[in-house]
Amino acid sequence: MGKFEQDAKTLLQAVGGKENVTAVTHCATRMRFVLGDPKKADVKTIENIPAVKGTFTNAGQFQVIIGNDVPIFYNDFTAVSGIEGVSKEAAKSAAKSNQNAIQRVMTMLAEIFTPIIPALVVGGLILGFRNVLESVGMPWLGQQIADGAKVFDADGNPVWNTITMVSPFWNGVNHFLWLPGEAIFHFLPVGITWSVTRKMGTTQILGIVLGICLVSPQLLNAYAVPGTSAAEIAENWSWNFGFATIARIGYQAQVIPALLAGLSLAYLEKFWRKVTPEVVSMILVPFLSLVPAIILAHTVLGPIGWAIGKGLSAVVFAGLTxxxxxxxxxxxxxxxxxxxxxxxxxxxxxxxxxxxxxxxxxxxxxxxxxxxxxxxxxxxxxxxxxxxxxxxxxxxxxxxxxxxxxxxxxxxxxxxxxxxxxxxxxxxxxxxxxxxxxxxxxxxxxxxxxxxxxxxxxxxxxxxxxxxxxxxxxxxxxxxxxxxxxxxxxxxxxxxxVVEEVIAPVTETTTPTNIISPLTGQAKDLATATDQVFASGVMGQGILIEPSEGELIAPIDGVVSVLFPTKHAVGITGSNGVEMLMHIGMDTVTLEGKGFEAHVQQGDHIKAGDKLISFDINLIKEAGLVVETPVIITNHTDFPAEILGDLPRQVERGQAILKA
Incomplete structure (x- = not known):
């Protein structure tokens, strides 16, 4: 049985069934659905699924939070639903039909800025560390200090010197770290224009070139613009075309000018690709896209973006001060x-x-x-x-x-x-x-x-x-x-x-169920399992068996509730309600069924001792995988597991090992 197969089945029904799923994909922590009718999703049922940590709707997608196991859950979902997953981009494209104009704009901005966030975080850490080196002062008594730094002032009081003033090594580190810091923040427009072309599906190297044209050393650095007079800009920092001049101003660290320039490049390229004959498109499309975009950036979009950006930051700055x-x-x-x-x-x-x-x-x-x-x-x-x-x-x-x-x-x-x-x-x-x-x-x-x-x-x-x-x-x-x-x-x-008094239901006393070993091999404590999910007991209570023979039998009477398509795991619901899972090896799903042979089908009624699965121990080990097999009661809150005998010990198929 797949780790999340039952949960996946419940989720499929709760989102309105296969016919209501337009597209499905996943990210690092979430299943992302595009639903035909979002109102059909039963949120309360979904959030009660054991594997689900929450739900929300954003950017036209119904998102179900799973956590780090989302790739496994996704595989199980596609297996039980028969729905073929799509790429994230395809899902996002399908989701646009569920968004209004404002949501589409915000989604586009998010998708542009998200890829550059790691660089911003790294840059922030670097500048933060440089901040400590340059600004934190201490009275470095008895230390070798740099030229110009003093241990005591004229009155004999300790002088608080910074780390860079005291240590030549850390002073060098501080100067070195400015290299990536400057690359990230001063040349941020390059990252933005690249990300725009990536998002729009156009030529990314053209986006990079456009970004460089916004921060080139040939331009007056944006940080120097406020201190440079208009006359000096006109005389020394302008392109003179005779009939007109264009200021040679850079856009270092500017966001909106880069965003507008990148979008102009992307839309120009899309336009020219539609109207340019294929035989000359390789030459004309890049030229007719990049050059006009650079001209627009330095004549119209850059100044407009600069003004918008300064206006926006001025409003926020006014709010802050x-x-x-x-x-x-x-x-x-x-x-x-x-x-x-x-x-x-x-x-x-x-x-x-x-x-x-x-x-x-x-x-x-x-x-x-x-x-x-x-x-x-x-x-x-x-x-x-x-x-x-x-x-x-x-x-x-x-x-x-x-x-x-x-x-x-x-x-x-x-x-x-x-x-x-x-x-x-x-x-x-x-x-x-x-x-x-x-x-x-x-x-x-x-x-x-x-x-x-x-x-x-x-x-x-x-x-x-x-x-x-x-x-x-x-x-x-x-x-x-x-x-x-x-x-x-x-x-x-x-x-x-709201906390209310809960009256415990009256339950009938049941006779404990003996469970026989489904394998021959070495029985161990479940806590020793290689997979921490099994070892922690989150999945259920039971034991771990290192098999010496490749044959798995039924440990109880019941029904085969789940048989995973790759045959590496099987779930059984016992006649008295005990639910069991046997997972042959760890990560054996990657073998895609190779080395496994099932002797039953899902839904079959079985008796304790019936043959369930045959498997090739040597093949599993040759693939670099472990063969240890958890044998667990998944509904252990209703049927607590009692281990019969001491562990570790050798067990034989058919020998009583657990009591539910």
């Missing part, structure tokens, strides 16, 4: 988490970058509040975990989500817990709002965009470290306390989440 900055901090702090849900948060990367390009200090006050929102939502889900720590299912979702949010990735926390139960989400928003208020009032600034959550302090300008620590404390403590308060009072909780 104006007389109503306290209100801006409250509102932005509260709304960033909802931005994440809608996908609007991708735009903040562009605004942050623009702020660093336009402000005199080349810092941003927006990024600290984003990091505080990550922390606040992480604290809310941590409080939920603390309350539900004895609930295995809830704890398995909440604890990883907490860690993820504290490290700057809030989607698992938001969609897996906080939005699902509402009151942790509200608690996180309130905590983030208060932290945002304090943050702007203390004028906390970041030198760059870096890792969010707790590590974001590395991006904070060193003189604001203390202030940011205070805001972090608010973002941790307030949501944690409020989540407990809301849970106790029922405030903001869904009706079905």
């Amino acid at each position: 104006g007389p109503l900055k306290w209100l801006f901090g409250l509102i932005f702090g509260a709304l960033y988490a909802p931005f994440v849900i809608t996908g609007l948060h991708h735009m903040t990367n562009a605004i942050d970058t623009q702020l660093m390009a336009d402000t005199a200090t080349h810092t941003t006050g927006l990024w600290p509040m984003i990091a505080l929102s990550n922390i606040a939502q992480g604290s809310a889900v941590f409080a939920y975990f603390f309350m539900k720590r004895h609930d295995e299912r809830e704890a398995q979702v909440a604890l990883p989500a907490t860690i993820s949010a504290y490290l700057g990735v809030t989607e698992p926390a938001l969609f897996g817990v906080n939005v699902k139960y509402i009151y942790p989400f509200v608690a996180g928003m309130i905590g983030s709002s208060l932290a945002g208020l304090v943050c702007v009032m203390l004028n906390v600034q970041a030198n760059a965009i870096g890792v969010g959550g707790l590590p974001a302090i590395l991006s904070i300008n060193s003189k604001y470290f203390g202030s940011f620590l205070l805001t972090m404390a608010i973002a941790i403590v307030v949501p944690f306390i409020l989540t407990f308060f809301f849970a106790k009072t029922g405030l903001f909780a869904k009706k079905e989440e």
